[in-house]
Structures are given as structure tokens and as C-alpha cells.
Amino acid sequence: MTGRDDYQSGSGGCGEILRSGFGKNGGNCEQNVAHRPVPPPTSTSLATPEEMHKEQQHLLEVVTAFLEYSKFAGMELERRWVHLGRLPEHYAKLLPPHSLAPALREHRKAIVDNQAFLNAVVRGVHEIAPAEGILDQAQKQLARQATLAPRQILTSPANMTKIYATLHSCMREWSEEGAGERAACFDVILDALVEFLPVDDSNRGRQRVLVPGAGLGRLPLEVVGRGYACQGNEFSYFMLLTSNFLLNHGESAKSLRLFPFAEQSCNLVRLGDNVRPVLVPDVSPAEMLREREVEEGPTEEERSANAKARDGRKREAPRGRGPEMKLEVGGEKGEDRDEEDGYGEQECHDAAHLPRKCLTPDFSMTAGEFLEVYGEQRGCWDALVTCFFLDTAPVVFEYMETIHRLLRPGGIWINFGPLLYHWKGGGPMGVGEEEDERFRRSVELSWEEIRHVMTGQEGEGGGAFRFDMKREDFCGPVTYAADPTSMMRTVYDCVFFVAAKKGGEGDRGDAEWLAPQAPVQGNVKRALNI
Ligand SMILES: C[S@@+](CC[C@H](N)C(=O)[O-])C[C@H]1O[C@@H](n2cnc3c(N)ncnc32)[C@H](O)[C@@H]1O
Incomplete structure (x- = not known):
């Protein structure tokens, strides 16, 4: 697996989009975290019936992938079993006693547990999308398939990779085993946030932070934990379904067991490294919010x-x-x-x-493509936080421009991540180019170029988006959703920066801030659903 693939499967690999502009309306598509979810988007948030149909088809594929995991993983397990069974007796008997059948039994149990987790996740599909009957539809389709072609898988390998990546992300964001990875990037971001946007009693919970590409929602929750109002944005149904489950279903700490690397059969140091369980969530999201x-x-x-x-001891206090x-x-x-x-x-x-x-605390998630969901807002966020997100842009200028527009003057952008551009594709004859037009638009800028665009002097062509670079560093080695025990891990030297949008609050020199078309209040209201 190349570094690029590793990152793709761990992150961008989850980036199957909500098609057809689902969630154009940031208010409609808001996924309420740790609150009763707002009603799913109505058909009006999708442009045409055809687009809505495509959206439903896509959602059906995602739901099917969740449900079909154990069949897919089971077939791989069977392959291993068959191949091991073909070993000549004199080889097989050299293996340690817990190899072969006992190991495969452990592996099967891990797959069964993972499927139970995924089933629980997917049951909440109607909470995040207009999905009436979709679970039923997927189950019927799978039952039909089991009768007609029991050895065929409906899910594409690409979608199954996203299921694996989702399980890896559970480890990264919501397990104790992911604490090291989170410390390496989330903590750097959070420390900078607190330093550049201090919280005190007068502004607690009022400064607004937006986290696009929020994954499973841990980073936005941590932001709320530091005393900010925070909204995460995410466009992958794989991620949204799972974050909805982890954040909204009141799971207590360490109540769920899963095996994030069960699909791995290579680079294992010890037999059974691929079936090490992790307990999620490492902390109860509700408890975290409660502390605030x-x-x-x-x-x-x-x-x-x-x-x-x-006094009357008439009622027992509910425990836990x-x-x-x-x-x-x-x-x-x-x-x-x-x-x-x-x-x-x-x-x-x-x-x-x-x-x-x-x-x-004010905490929410929006579902939809970042540029579409926030396309109309202007100057209404105190901070934008991007973690392993910048390189998900086909044309990174679009993200920079949008982030600049979204920030209030003086607002800060904190970024942490590599530049492993997700839409680069495989070159002139590479895979994927025809499938998605974003592969045909991908522009891969170096950090030097990005920095120049953000901060260079206007006369030199740069500085278009008028940021002051407050801090800049390279942090590494950092991993992303990597199996800490594996012999193969991709490590990054991530660019970390804190940049402030030029022009202090109320600075009348900032023409854009004063632009008459800037409906700041309206947009704030819609995005925050107030
Ligand atoms: C590499 S992951 C990072 C997740 C999280 N920030 C972290 O550091 O663990 C990037 C996330 O951004 C999401 N994403 C990519 N492009 C997006 C877009 N245009 N709009 C919204 N989300 C996007 C992907 O689905 C994926 O969950």
C-alpha cells in the first residue's frame, strides 16, 4: 500500500460525497449532535428529483456497505483458511499452537463484533438523511442476493474500503489507542485556539468555531470542551452515520468493542495483532458536554x-x-x-x-459539501479549524477563498495536515479520472505556493486572501488512523499554521467585510439554526 492509499483509506477514503448538493441549505441539513436531531432535510434542499434519486441510490449503497461488511470480511477470512489448509502437514505442524484454527476463530469473532457495531450505526440512518425505508430496502436486496448469488458482493471494493476506514477512524477519534494521534494534531490545534482566541467568563461559549471535514466529530467536541460554540461539517455518509451514532446515542464510555484493523493480514508483528479490540467511545460525549x-x-x-x-426518599436518583x-x-x-x-x-x-x-454548549454538525453548505456565509466565524482537510480540495484556492470569506476580520484559521491531494488521481491514464470531474480539476500546490497566495504582497501576485501568518511550523512524524502495532505506517510531516484574516474587527478598510451583499446575520442564523 502506498502512502497515498494509506491516507486515502484512512481519511479521504471516507470522502464519498453526499451527492447532488445534499445539504446546500446549512440550516436544513444540520445534524444536531447530542440533541434530538432536527428533522432530516426535505426535498427542497436537493435541486431536482433526479438528483434526489441519485442521492437515495448513493445512500442505499452506503447502507448496504455497512450491512455487507461481515460477508466481505468473511470471504477474505475464508480465503486465508483455504490457503492455510493447503499447507503440507509438515509445514503446518511447525506453527505455534494458537495459529491456524484458533487464530481464525478469533478473527471470525472480531468480524461478528464489528458487524454488530456497524448494524447499530446504520440503524440511525433516518436520523441524518431522508431515508424512509432505506434500511429495509437494503436488507431485502441483500436477502435476495443471498438466495440468487450467495457468493457475490453488492458493495464495491471502494465502498468496503470506506467501511474499513470508518473503523480505523473510530480508533483514531474515539479510542484510548488513538490518544497519541489525537495529541499530535488535535492538541496542537486546541492549544493554538486557546492562545489566539482566549476564553474567559465574558465570551465563554460565544466565539464561533467551524471545523470542516470533521470526520467523526471528536475535534469539534474538543473545541466545545474548551469553551467555544462549534459546528463541524462533513460530507461522507460513512462518517456522518458513525458520528451520529457515537455522539447522539448516549453511549457510555468504553461500552462498545470493535476491531478496527480486522481486515489486515500483512505487517503483523504478533499473531492476533489484527484482532486487538478497542473500546469506544473512550469518553462519553454527553459527559464531556455535561462538564461544560x-x-x-x-x-x-x-x-x-x-x-x-x-426527605421522603420517594425517588431514587438515577445512576449513571x-x-x-x-x-x-x-x-x-x-x-x-x-x-x-x-x-x-x-x-x-x-x-x-x-x-x-x-x-x-452550542455544538452541531452540518452534513454536506463544505463549499456548498457555506457558500453564502460571510464574516460570521471567529475561527476556522482544518485538520487533515486542506488537501481534500480539488482546487485549494476555493477552500482558501471560502475560509477567508467565512472568517470575521481578525478571525483565525488554524490548519494542521499534509498536502496529499485527494483528487490527484493516477495520472493521465490513471484510475478514477472519468468517474468524478474533480479528478480532472485537481491542482496540487506546494506549501510555498499556498503560503504566497495567503500572505504574499499583492504586487507580487500573492496575498489575495489577505492573511497574516501568525505561526508556522512543521510537525511530525504524525500518523493518520494508523495501526500502532503494524510494521507499516505512513508518517507525515504536517504543516501547522495559525493565520489571522487581515483587518481588525470594525476595520473599515476591509471592503469585503463591508460589502453590501454580506447578509451576515441571516447566514449566522441559518447555519446555527437559531
Ligand atoms: C482526512 S479526514 C480528517 C478528519 C478529521 N478532521 C481528523 O483529523 O481526524 C477528511 C475528512 O473531510 C471530509 N471531507 C472531504 N472533503 C470534504 C468536503 N468538500 N466537504 C465536507 N467534508 C469533506 C472527509 O469525508 C473526511 O471525513
């Missing part, structure tokens, strides 16, 4: 009712279900968003089941 809650004290009435309940309870009863995000402090109100229950108000 700002609770209003109970009213007098509530206080006395509470006291009565306690606090955050989940809150999520179950929570109103839709932002329904009563408090403009003053950036926290949305929702009803929650205290230990004695008495409703009261608490203020939850």
Missing part, C-alpha cells in the same frame, strides 16, 4: 420540591444515566438559543426527576 454545562440554580419552588423528594436523560428530553438545538451567552437552553432533569433549565 452552565446550570441555572433551581428556583425556590424547585428547591423545596427537591427537598421534599429527598444523567447525561443520557438530559439528551432524551432535550429540545432541538438552538430552539431557545440565548444570544447573550451562546448557550442553548433545554430542559433537563435533576436527580429527583424535577425538570429545570440548564444551558448546554
Whole structure:
């Protein structure tokens, strides 16, 4: 596997897009995280019935891939079993006792557990997309296939690679085993965020941070944990389905077991390295958010009712279900968003089941292609955070221009990642060129060129997007969703920078900021669903 493939399968590999502009309307397609999800997008967020049909087809393929994992992985396991079975007896008996049948049994168990996890994830499909009956449809299709052609797989190898990449990302973003990878990039970003956009009591939860290419949502959640309002954006159904499950289904810490590298049979140091389990989520997202809650004290009435309940010991305090309870009863995000402090109100229950108000951090995800979802916003974000994302652009100018437009003057862009351009394709006769027009547009700029475009003097052709480079560094070696025990890991020397959009707040010299067509408030409202 080349470095490029490794990164693709671990990240861009998940980048199957929501087709046809699903989620053009940032308000409609908002996926509410740790809140009851807002209704799925209506047909109006898709341009034509034909596009909607394509979208449904794509979603059906994704759902099918989730459901077909164990069949695909099982066939690979069978291949290994058959090949090992062909070993002459005098070779086979030289292997350690836990090799062969016991090892393959372990492997099979891992596949079964992974399938259980994927089944649970895909059950939430209707929560993130207009998907009535789609699960049923996929199941019927698979049942038909099992009868007619039991050894055929409906899912393309490319989509199955995305399932594998999704499992790898679970390790990266939501397991203890991924802590090292997260520390190497998320912590660098978060430290810079806190340094350049300090949080204090006056602005806690009010400064708005956007994280495009949010993957499974861990980075945006960490941003919220530092005292910001944060929105993640993601266009891959593989990622969106899984993040919806991990973030919204109230899973307690380490309650789910999966085997992220079960498909690997090469570069294993020890027998069984590919079936090492990880427990996800390493922390409960609800707990993390709860730590950030700002609770209003109970009213007098509530206080006395509470006291009565306690005295009479009429009700047991629910144990270990606090955050989940809150999520179950929570109103839709932002329904009563408090403009003053950036926290949305929702009803929650205290230990004695008495409703009261608490203020939850502003955290959401939007589903859709970054440029489309945020195409109309202007100057309404305090910070943009891109982690392993910049190189997902076919034409990186478009991302730079959009990020510049989205930031308020003085707002900061923090980037961390390599430049492994996802749409480069395989060259003139390479694979994929005809499949997606983005392969035909891909432009691969060096860091020097990107930097010049951002900061160079206008007379020299650069500086078009008017950023001040505040910090610039190369960080490495960094891995991406890599098996820490494997003999083969791709390492990156990532470019990390902090850049500020030129022009201080209210700087009247910033023509774009003052442009009459800039409907800042309207766009903020729509994106944050307030
Ligand atoms: C390499 S992953 C990085 C994920 C996460 N930021 C991390 O560091 O773990 C890039 C993510 O961006 C998403 N992505 C790529 N292009 C996108 C686009 N144009 N709009 C929205 N999401 C995109 C992919 O689906 C993928 O989940």
C-alpha cells in the first residue's frame, strides 16, 4: 500500500460525497449532535428529483456497505483458511499452537463484533438523511442476493474500503489507542485556539468555531470542551452515520468493542495483532458536554420540591444515566438559543426527576459539501479549524477563498495536515479520472505556493486572501488512523499554521467585510439554526 492509499483509506477514503448538493441549505441539513436531531432535510434542499434519486441510490449503497461488511470480511477470512489448509502437514505442524484454527476463530469473532457495531450505526440512518425505508430496502436486496448469488458482493471494493476506514477512524477519534494521534494534531490545534482566541467568563461559549471535514466529530467536541460554540461539517455518509451514532446515542464510555484493523493480514508483528479490540467511545460525549454545562440554580419552588423528594426518599436518583436523560428530553438545538451567552437552553432533569433549565454548549454538525453548505456565509466565524482537510480540495484556492470569506476580520484559521491531494488521481491514464470531474480539476500546490497566495504582497501576485501568518511550523512524524502495532505506517510531516484574516474587527478598510451583499446575520442564523 502506498502512502497515498494509506491516507486515502484512512481519511479521504471516507470522502464519498453526499451527492447532488445534499445539504446546500446549512440550516436544513444540520445534524444536531447530542440533541434530538432536527428533522432530516426535505426535498427542497436537493435541486431536482433526479438528483434526489441519485442521492437515495448513493445512500442505499452506503447502507448496504455497512450491512455487507461481515460477508466481505468473511470471504477474505475464508480465503486465508483455504490457503492455510493447503499447507503440507509438515509445514503446518511447525506453527505455534494458537495459529491456524484458533487464530481464525478469533478473527471470525472480531468480524461478528464489528458487524454488530456497524448494524447499530446504520440503524440511525433516518436520523441524518431522508431515508424512509432505506434500511429495509437494503436488507431485502441483500436477502435476495443471498438466495440468487450467495457468493457475490453488492458493495464495491471502494465502498468496503470506506467501511474499513470508518473503523480505523473510530480508533483514531474515539479510542484510548488513538490518544497519541489525537495529541499530535488535535492538541496542537486546541492549544493554538486557546492562545489566539482566549476564553474567559465574558465570551465563554460565544466565539464561533467551524471545523470542516470533521470526520467523526471528536475535534469539534474538543473545541466545545474548551469553551467555544462549534459546528463541524462533513460530507461522507460513512462518517456522518458513525458520528451520529457515537455522539447522539448516549453511549457510555468504553461500552462498545470493535476491531478496527480486522481486515489486515500483512505487517503483523504478533499473531492476533489484527484482532486487538478497542473500546469506544473512550469518553462519553454527553459527559464531556455535561462538564461544560452552565446550570441555572433551581428556583425556590424547585428547591423545596427537591427537598421534599429527598426527605421522603420517594425517588431514587438515577445512576449513571444523567447525561443520557438530559439528551432524551432535550429540545432541538438552538430552539431557545440565548444570544447573550451562546448557550442553548433545554430542559433537563435533576436527580429527583424535577425538570429545570440548564444551558448546554452550542455544538452541531452540518452534513454536506463544505463549499456548498457555506457558500453564502460571510464574516460570521471567529475561527476556522482544518485538520487533515486542506488537501481534500480539488482546487485549494476555493477552500482558501471560502475560509477567508467565512472568517470575521481578525478571525483565525488554524490548519494542521499534509498536502496529499485527494483528487490527484493516477495520472493521465490513471484510475478514477472519468468517474468524478474533480479528478480532472485537481491542482496540487506546494506549501510555498499556498503560503504566497495567503500572505504574499499583492504586487507580487500573492496575498489575495489577505492573511497574516501568525505561526508556522512543521510537525511530525504524525500518523493518520494508523495501526500502532503494524510494521507499516505512513508518517507525515504536517504543516501547522495559525493565520489571522487581515483587518481588525470594525476595520473599515476591509471592503469585503463591508460589502453590501454580506447578509451576515441571516447566514449566522441559518447555519446555527437559531
Ligand atoms: C482526512 S479526514 C480528517 C478528519 C478529521 N478532521 C481528523 O483529523 O481526524 C477528511 C475528512 O473531510 C471530509 N471531507 C472531504 N472533503 C470534504 C468536503 N468538500 N466537504 C465536507 N467534508 C469533506 C472527509 O469525508 C473526511 O471525513
